[in-house]
Amino acid sequence: MDVLSRIPQLLTYGLISGCILSLGGIGVSLTYSILGFSNFAHGDFMALGAYIALALLPAIAWLGIPAASLGPLSFGWDWILAVLLAAMLSSACVVLLDRLLFRQLRSAHRITLMISTVGVALALRNLIQFIWGPQPQTYASAIQKAIRIERLGIRIKPDQIFIILVALTLATALHLFLRYTKIGKAMRATSDNPSLARVCGIKTERVILWTWIIGASLATVAGALAGIENKFITPELGWQMLLSIFAAVILGGIGNPYGAIVGGLVVGISEEVSTAFISTGYKPAVAFVILILMLLIRPTGLLGRKS
Amino acid sequence: MSRLTASGLVSGYEDMMILHGVSVIVEDGEIVTIIGPNGAGKSTLMKTLFGLLPAIEGSIRFGDLDTTALPPDRLVRLGFAYVPQVANVFPSLTVRENLELGGFVLRENLSRRFDRVFDLFPALRTRKRTRVGNMSGGERQMVAMGRALMLDPRLLMLDEPTAALAPNLAAEIFEQIMAINERGISVLIVEQNAKESLRLSDRGYVLAGGCNRFDGAGMELLENEDIGKLYLGG
Ligand SMILES: Nc1ncnc2c1ncn2[C@@H]1O[C@H](COP(=O)(O)OP(=O)(O)O)[C@@H](O)[C@H]1O
Ligand SMILES: [Mg+2]
Numbered sequence: 001m002d003v004l005s006r007i008p009q010l011l012t013y014g015l016i017s018g019c020i021l022s023l024g025g026i027g028v029s030l031t032y033s034i035l036g037f038s039n040f041a042h043g044d045f046m047a048l049g050a051y052i053a054l055a056l057l058p059a060i061a062w063l064g065i066p067a068a069s070l071g072p073l074s075f076g077w078d079w080i081l082a083v084l085l086a087a088m089l090s091s092a093c094v095v096l097l098d099r100l101l102f103r104q105l106r107s108a109h110r111i112t113l114m115i116s117t118v119g120v121a122l123a124l125r126n127l128i129q130f131i132w133g134p135q136p137q138t139y140a141s142a143i144q145k146a147i148r149i150e151r152l153g154i155r156i157k158p159d160q161i162f163i164i165l166v167a168l169t170l171a172t173a174l175h176l177f178l179r180y181t182k183i184g185k186a187m188r189a190t191s192d193n194p195s196l197a198r199v200c201g202i203k204t205e206r207v208i209l210w211t212w213i214i215g216a217s218l219a220t221v222a223g224a225l226a227g228i229e230n231k232f233i234t235p236e237l238g239w240q241m242l243l244s245i246f247a248a249v250i251l252g253g254i255g256n257p258y259g260a261i262v263g264g265l266v267v268g269i270s271e272e273v274s275t276a277f278i279s280t281g282y283k284p285a286v287a288f289v290i291l292i293l294m295l296l297i298r299p300t301g302l303l304g305r306k307s
Numbered sequence: 308m309s310r311l312t313a314s315g316l317v318s319g320y321e322d323m324m325i326l327h328g329v330s331v332i333v334e335d336g337e338i339v340t341i342i343g344p345n346g347a348g349k350s351t352l353m354k355t356l357f358g359l360l361p362a363i364e365g366s367i368r369f370g371d372l373d374t375t376a377l378p379p380d381r382l383v384r385l386g387f388a389y390v391p392q393v394a395n396v397f398p399s400l401t402v403r404e405n406l407e408l409g410g411f412v413l414r415e416n417l418s419r420r421f422d423r424v425f426d427l428f429p430a431l432r433t434r435k436r437t438r439v440g441n442m443s444g445g446e447r448q449m450v451a452m453g454r455a456l457m458l459d460p461r462l463l464m465l466d467e468p469t470a471a472l473a474p475n476l477a478a479e480i481f482e483q484i485m486a487i488n489e490r491g492i493s494v495l496i497v498e499q500n501a502k503e504s505l506r507l508s509d510r511g512y513v514l515a516g517g518c519n520r521f522d523g524a525g526m527e528l529l530e531n532e533d534i535g536k537l538y539l540g541g
Contacts, residue, residue, distance in 0.1 A: 188400060189400065189408050192400060196391065196395060196397060199391065200412075201380040
């Protein structure tokens with residue numbers, strides 16, 4: 001098959017992995033804009049959420065919620081419920097982590113904070129491995145038939161359509177949240193001018209709390225969706241995506257959640273389409289190249305504000 | 308009753324104290340100006356009054372309430388509004404959003420408050436959707452003051468409201484300050500080049516080296532030869 005005819009299919013794969021990167025990137029971007037540091041543990045928040053959902057599945061089955069697949073999808077209501085609960089539980093874990101660690105370092109230098117997130121990343125990944133083991137685990141093993149869309153020359157599985165729809169829904173929800181809710185406006189204000197936000201009577205700690213909750217919830221969904229797309233989860237699930245996520249966030253303009261969404265899609269699509277031209281083995285290098293080019297040409301990112 | 312009574316304030320940054328026992332009083336309905344050379348501690352005083360820096364010694368009363376250790380979000384609820392000297396707007400947000408954040412702690416519908424701010428600053432009414440980062444210095448100062456006025460405060464504290472503005476714009480801002488004061492809002496202004504500000508003030512203070520140097524009626528300070536020579540540029 002010639003190279004060009006494969007492009008539509010690769011674009012589709014890129015869109016799907018881009019959706020997952022976007023959901024991960026939003027959290028990194030929000031953390032950076034509100035707390036002012038790069039969170040290298042964010043990938044491991046994704047893995048944590050994915051594993052908590054896995055652990056909840058038996059409990060949900062015990063409650064009597066059927067594990068039957070939802071229509072053509074490979075998973076059922078039980079999985080959806082597990083992911084929603086996992087989002088809450090991982091948010092609670094992350095908020096606890098903030099209270100115990102990051103809050104003590106609020107006025108520390110951003111490099112100190114960044115290094116402490118690397119420590120958290122290592123600790124969390126090893127904790128996950130300690131509890132659930134290093135071997136890959138699966139949510140469900142139902143086989144799915146891909147849908148052929150001849151006109152576009154692509155094949156796509158129902159699960160993958162679900163991933164795209166979830167990402168679209170959550171991105172829209174985030175937009176409405178930031179634009180129209182009081183706490184969303186407080187988050188944008190704090191990101192723009194933290195001291196003036198305090199002068200307006202905004203409680204910074206409340207904004208930080210919501211930043212972690214949103215970041216950890218979206219990370220959980222991203223991790224669980226990655227588990228659906230890859231058919232398995234491992235403790236390295238998020239760490240492996242972290243470079244692509246950072247490339248996405250910087251590409252879009254670090255600190256701008258909309259930029260993270262755009263950046264995620266661009267990086268996801270670039271990585272997949274690159275395989276038409278270069279060996280698949282070089283896929284991780286694509287994110288690196290994007291990252292470096294962006295830092296050289298336009299360090300503020302595509303949607304970044306000029307300072 | 309005095310609106311604001313600060314006495315013997317000692318405050319600063321980390322372990323470097325900037326204020327060494329400063330006292331200021333603003334009576335209800337007054338305009339009070341604090342003048343003093345660059346680095347005198349005027350902005351530090353404002354940050355301390357507003358709970359952004361802790362007072363190591365001394366006390367602050369707002370009306371008949373002791374507010375010495377209260378954080379900004381509590382002071383805002385009491386009707387205390389503050390416009391910082393620099394970075395006093397949200398540049399990536401629109402005019403409307405900036406004003407809305409001024410009323411962040413209020414639970415009521417803000418539309419009447421918007422109207423009142425737009426009555427005072429008609430130039431802003433047609434630019435509600437403009438990003439403040441794209442506006443001129445004079446317009447930004449109006450947004451900054453408008454944001455503070457959304458609270459309908461009992462005391463408005465302005466840190467060098469005209470410092471970066473051309474003389475005609477500065478005069479306009481001073482007119483607006485008088486209009487604000489006529490609505491019964493007490494105003495505390497900090498100015499470096501303060502002749503205009505002292506002229507419209509009931510009283511004034513001179514701050515230098517983190518200490519009170521002079522105080523008196525606005526005109527009295529303006530006519531005092533020593534102060535003129537030392538602090539008002541001759
Ligand atoms: N954030 C800060 N950290 C440390 N020192 C500061 C800070 N801001 C101001 N200072 C110092 O405090 C002193 C008084 O500053 P300031 O209150 O801004 O003076 P003014 O407003 O009267 O010009 C100056 O010596 C200044 O260098
Ligand atoms: Mg100053």
